[in-house]
Amino acid sequence: MTAAIRCMIRRDLLLAVRRSSDVFTVLLFFVIVVSLFPLGIGPDPALLRTIAPGAICVAALLASMLALQRIFAADHADGTLEQMLLGATPLGMTVAAKVLAHWLVTGLPLVLIAPVLALQFDFPQELLGVLTLSLALGTPVLGLIGAIGAALTLGLRGGGALLSLLVLPLYIPVLIIGAGSAEAAAAGLGGHAQLLLLGAFLVAAAAFAPWAAAVALRISME
């Protein structure tokens, strides 16, 4: 089973590398949305410093939501997904492997570039670690929850807008806790409690979301 999962991750990564422009679109979207906040709100450094964690979290939320349909859409279109449903590997494990590969391609780059963007907001350098860590813990949760929504809306008309309506309300705890960790750290509270909570979300989502997404996939492919 581990071999099948490793193969799945390798395949998805390879596909992403061959079509690398898709990956960069998500990353660029994230960078652009983050840069829109100062343009809309004004260049006051004190204000920007306060909104930095929230703005970056919201942008990460939108960017990862934009990328969600890619998890299953291509495999659905060329029939590979049906073979995965029929395969011997438990579907939940397949979904988990796909989500992991998806996060490596679309989530990890956001986490890595976030500290640079935070500097644009005059965010204190010593707090960049907390911000990055909160994104590193939060973005996989977004991918896991989003996989359920992506599986439910597979092949439906108006998929993108519908997907955001389903998934964004479920993302709210990650947004609140994720942005809260950097804000708490900025207020001198350390932000450890929020990071631990995010870790708990990640563990719970990793344990349950792939199976819920697997059920949703079976419903969509009936």
Add this chain to the structure above:
Amino acid sequence: MSNGFNWFKYSSPQTFFPIAGKLAAVFAVAAAIACAAGLYIGFFVAPTDAQQGDAYRIIFIHVPAAWMSMFLYMVMAFWAGMGLMFNTRLSGMMASAIAPTGALFTFLALWTGSLWGKPTWGTWWVWDARLTSELILLFLYFGFMALQAAIDDSRRADKAGAVLALVGVVNVPIIYFSVKWWNTLHQGASINFTKAPTMAATMFTGMVVMALGFWFYSIAAAMLRARCIMLEREHATEWAAEYVKGLAGNHQGRPGLKGV
């Protein structure tokens, strides 16, 4: 089934349809009576609040609506889960029939809360934990309805909606606590199961009677809507075709509230 009552008898649309019509009629009448009584108590019997004056009287709509909004989500998720577990058609229909009523009460709770907030807090809206989680609940209802509306195959719509409703149920407490830790201004609950209510007895009575009225209304509305859904989905069957034919030949009746 000779001994005992066969509950599954009413899990088929054909046998449930006439019962739903009767239940809708009975509960519609009960809802009208309870709401009239509740509003009378609320507006004429209950004393004026010492601090909030008469503005507090919206509580008789606001609190029961907020209770129903959360309760109906649980009921909806329950039926959705039953549909997934037992693969019964009627369960999914019940879940879709409840969703709009739940969304209506959620909206009503937000709307009346805003009307109440203006005179007492001095603002229409604050980003307080309860308001925010109620708003998110409204989004969850909308998501459920939008997903079902986007799927043409009704069986797939039922099952996909069920998965979403169940994921939502798991998320509701998480959302509630995360917004609670985030920000809280809303007053604590005045009614608690562990201690006596911190309000006049007549106020409490008015609220309970209104809650019963809303409850009856929800049952009546859900039954009526379930009947429409049943007719829509079962239009190819003999009993549904006969019923529709009977409607066409009989204009003077009020078909929505009568049995087959």
